[in-house]
Amino acid sequence: MNNLAQVHQLNPYAIQLCATGRWIAQRHWVPATGGNFSIRSSAQSCLVTASGKDKGELSPADLLQVDFDEISFSCQGKPSAETALHCALYRHYPDAKAVLHTHSVQATVFSRLISQPQYCFDGYEMQKAIQGIQSHQQALLLPVLDNTQDMAALAAKVTQLAGTQTLPYAFLVRGHGLYVWGDSLEQCKRHLEAWEFLIACELERIKICGLV
Structure with a gap:
C-alpha cells in the first residue's frame, strides 16, 4: 500500500464515503461496478471512487485524490469516467461536500x-x-439530460444548467x-434516498395512469 492509500485508510471522510457506498449497493442501485461517489477533501479537490470497483466492497484505498481543475490524480488506479461531472458540481457549488451517482x-x-428536458414532481410529502x-405543493423540477460519452460536454451542460436555474440537488x-x-x-444520502x-413512486403512477 502506498503512502497516499495509507492516509486514505485513516481519513474519516473516506471511511464515511465507503460506508455510504455499501449502503447504496445493498439497495441494488449500483450493479456491475456501476455508479461513482465522491467527497470533497479540500477547496480544490475531492476523493472519488476508482473505476471498475464493486461499490459494495469499497475501502478507502479505492478512492483517488482528484484536483478539480486539472482532473489529475496521484495514486494507482483510474478515476471513474464521470469524474468531470463531480468536479463541475464542486466548482459550481462551493458548499457541496459529496456527490453520489x-x-x-x-x-x-x-x-x-x-x-x-425536465420533469415536474408535485404532491408528494417526500x-x-x-x-x-x-411543502408537497411546491413544484420540484428534475432536469433530464441526454447521455453522451463526452464527459467534458456533459459537464459543461451541467454547469450551464446550474448557472441558469436552481437545481434540486x-x-x-x-x-x-x-x-x-x-x-x-448525510444530506447527500438523504437526497439520494x-x-x-420519488422516481419509484412516479414510475408506478405512470404504469397505472400513463404519462400526463
Missing part, C-alpha cells in the same frame, strides 16, 4: 420514458426531504442514472 433500475427506466422544499442522465449532491454526506423514492 447511481444506476438504479427505476431511475434508469424513468429517464428513458421522459422526453422533455419532496420535503430535498433541501429548500417546504439532482439531475438524471437519460438511460444512464441519477446524480445527487449535498452540503454534507428521497429522489429514488
